[in-house]
Amino acid sequence: MQPKRGLAFAQGPCTNLAQAVGRHGRRGNGEDGMKALVAVKRVIDYNVKIRVKADKTGVETANVKMSMNPFDEIAVEEALRLREAGTVSEIIAVSLGLAQCQETIRTALAMGADRGVLVETKAELQPLAVAKLLKAVILQESPEIVIIGKQAIDDDCNQTGQMLSALLGWPQATFASKLKISDGHAEVTREVDGGLETITIKLPAVITTDLRLNEPRYASLPNIMRAKKKPITMTTPEALGVDVTPRLAVLKVEEPPKRQGGHKVGSVAELVDKLKTEARVI
Amino acid sequence: MAALVVAEHDNSTLKPATLNAVAAAQEIAGAEVDILVAGKDCRAVAEAASAVLGARKVLLAEDAAYDHGLAENLAPLLVKLAPSYAHLLAPATTSGKNLMPRVAALLDVMQISDISAVVSPDTFVRPIYAGNALQTVQSNDPIKVITVRGTAFPPGEATGGSAPIETVEPTGSAGLSEFVRAELSKSERPELTSARVIISGGRGMQSGDNFHLLEKVADKLGAAVGASRAAVDAGFVPNDYQVGQTGKIVAPELYIAVGISGAIQHLAGMKDSKVIVAINKDEEAPIFQIADYGLVGDLFKILPELDTELERRQ
Numbered sequence: 218m219q220p221k222r223g224l225a226f227a228q229g230p231c232t233n234l235a236q237a238v239g240r241h242g243r244r245g246n247g248e249d250g251m252k253a254l255v256a257v258k259r260v261i262d263y264n265v266k267i268r269v270k271a272d273k274t275g276v277e278t279a280n281v282k283m284s285m286n287p288f289d290e291i292a293v294e295e296a297l298r299l300r301e302a303g304t305v306s307e308i309i310a311v312s313l314g315l316a317q318c319q320e321t322i323r324t325a326l327a328m329g330a331d332r333g334v335l336v337e338t339k340a341e342l343q344p345l346a347v348a349k350l351l352k353a354v355i356l357q358e359s360p361e362i363v364i365i366g367k368q369a370i371d372d373d374c375n376q377t378g379q380m381l382s383a384l385l386g387w388p389q390a391t392f393a394s395k396l397k398i399s400d401g402h403a404e405v406t407r408e409v410d411g412g413l414e415t416i417t418i419k420l421p422a423v424i425t426t427d428l429r430l431n432e433p434r435y436a437s438l439p440n441i442m443r444a445k446k447k448p449i450t451m452t453t454p455e456a457l458g459v460d461v462t463p464r465l466a467v468l469k470v471e472e473p474p475k476r477q478g479g480h481k482v483g484s485v486a487e488l489v490d491k492l493k494t495e496a497r498v499i
Numbered sequence: 500m501a502a503l504v505v506a507e508h509d510n511s512t513l514k515p516a517t518l519n520a521v522a523a524a525q526e527i528a529g530a531e532v533d534i535l536v537a538g539k540d541c542r543a544v545a546e547a548a549s550a551v552l553g554a555r556k557v558l559l560a561e562d563a564a565y566d567h568g569l570a571e572n573l574a575p576l577l578v579k580l581a582p583s584y585a586h587l588l589a590p591a592t593t594s595g596k597n598l599m600p601r602v603a604a605l606l607d608v609m610q611i612s613d614i615s616a617v618v619s620p621d622t623f624v625r626p627i628y629a630g631n632a633l634q635t636v637q638s639n640d641p642i643k644v645i646t647v648r649g650t651a652f653p654p655g656e657a658t659g660g661s662a663p664i665e666t667v668e669p670t671g672s673a674g675l676s677e678f679v680r681a682e683l684s685k686s687e688r689p690e691l692t693s694a695r696v697i698i699s700g701g702r703g704m705q706s707g708d709n710f711h712l713l714e715k716v717a718d719k720l721g722a723a724v725g726a727s728r729a730a731v732d733a734g735f736v737p738n739d740y741q742v743g744q745t746g747k748i749v750a751p752e753l754y755i756a757v758g759i760s761g762a763i764q765h766l767a768g769m770k771d772s773k774v775i776v777a778i779n780k781d782e783e784a785p786i787f788q789i790a791d792y793g794l795v796g797d798l799f800k801i802l803p804e805l806d807t808e809l810e811r812r813q
């Protein structure tokens with residue numbers, strides 16, 4: 218089977234979504250374990266110091282290291298642990314955007330996800346559009362649990378999971394730091410401003426990950442090789458019938474004002490003195 | 500057109516973050532700012548909201564389904580109220596962040612997250628990339644759903660108003676989710692997001708027990724105690740201490756970073772503080788580049804010394 222577009226770097230088999238659904242689309246039942254869907258976003262690596270473009274249209278992404286959004290790595294890891302515990306039988310990793318997002322899906326496959334779906338588009342995707350696209354994929358794949366990062370470290374929006382669960386009419390458990398599944402329910406401990414909160418939600422549901430949920434594994438070399446053979450299904454917003462027109466127009470992107478720091482003091486006494494007489498904050 | 504602010508509360512007190520969101524709403528809608536208090540047995544909160552200066556009216560929705568702010572139950576209430584408003588706002592707290600995108604999706608609009616400035620009623624500034632860039636966005640949606648970065652808007656006045664309280668018919672439970680329990684940190688110290696002074700510890704603190712060194716200084720200064728992600732991940736302190744890109748955003752008068760190297764993710768949460776002090780043994784630590792006053796040295800010597808010096812000069 219051929220990918221929808223000839224992509225020189227697209228390794229491994231690609232299919233279109235309809236064929237894949239025919240093959241894998243049966244809903245998981247109690248015996249088989251559930252199907253889990255994770256969404257993975259390709260973002261500028263968290264170690265990169267970003268540069269704002271001189272024309273203020275955005276942030277420089279050319280020749281910049283890209284990685285999977287760290288919160289999405291936690292989502293993939295959690296799905297893997299559920300599969301290892303026998304709760305989940307299949308893990309589908311979905312990404313949306315440029316053809317290069319296949320690399321992000323391959324990373325999820327190398328960690329252990331079973332197969333991928335790429336919704337390919339050059340269009341700018343805002344969280345509402347992402348949620349609609351994910352909903353369309355979910356209606357075809359019928360997962361019982363959807364796990365995604367609570368926020369992407371590029372736009373810092375923190376919206377997609379909540380929007381997705383709203384569009385599906387499902388419950389949501391955001392900012393999860395502990396997840397337990399039993400009897401068609403998930404008990405989720407959430408990181409909230411005052412501490413921790415535990416809720417139970419009915420499945421199917423959307424769960425968004427916080428930092429303390431787990432520590433994601435590294436992909437081993439054999440698993441990276443194995444991942445190249447795992448299937449990635451290709452589709453597009455048009456094929457899914459989703460209008461992705463941005464609702465927010467980005468007028469400009471600028472650098473924040475720089476802080477003038479770097480002064481040193483020689484002793485505790487000098488520090489207290491400066492805070493009292495110069496800064497006048499104590 | 501009017502704006503509706505979702506009050507942050509615990510059914511008995513109105514949380515200060517509400518006042519920052521009210522301030523943002525007033526920049527957008529002037530005198531036409533209403534406050535929604537949705538909860539269980541929360542009339543006391545509605546009364547506090549009615550005293551907020553400049554509020555036009557307070558909407559009170561009481562129902563057991565709203566007790567713990569579950570988004571599945573609250574979102575339909577916001578959707579029901581939305582037609583009377585051009586803007587729906589909430590503080591960018593964990594409850595606001597949990598609720599508002601659900602509301603936005605049900606209204607088929609994009610949320611504008613974590614705004615730090617109002618340019619016009621449809622145009623806002625918001626930080627992206629951990630605050631390393633500022634994005635100005637214009638919303639083309641008929642209704643704007645917004646979360647507000649509290650540190651960017653000086654709080655409105657909590658007293659002086661006398662807005663009428665109107666009760667609103669609740670929308671009931673969606674039957675999708677249930678609250679089980681909360682384990683909330685108890686502290687006599689100020690809340691991180693509204694404290695005038697914060698002292699935070701990082702990996703350099705080496706253990707949770709050593710945080711008592713910070714706490715002693717905090718008590719001298721009337722400060723809140725915070726932490727970097729590294730200190731929380733290491734289990735020194737609970738998650739609600741975390742200051743940073745994905746934790747709490749703070750901007751106190753004085754922020755003292757102790758044993759914190761200064762990863763961009765941490766700086767994102769505190770670099771708008773008025774005065775920053777850094778104490779670290781590594782003089783190359785990035786935190787010193789943004790600190791107004793840096794002190795290089797062993798924090799286990801410096802903290803007791805600081806405690807004594809503050810005591811002496813009090």
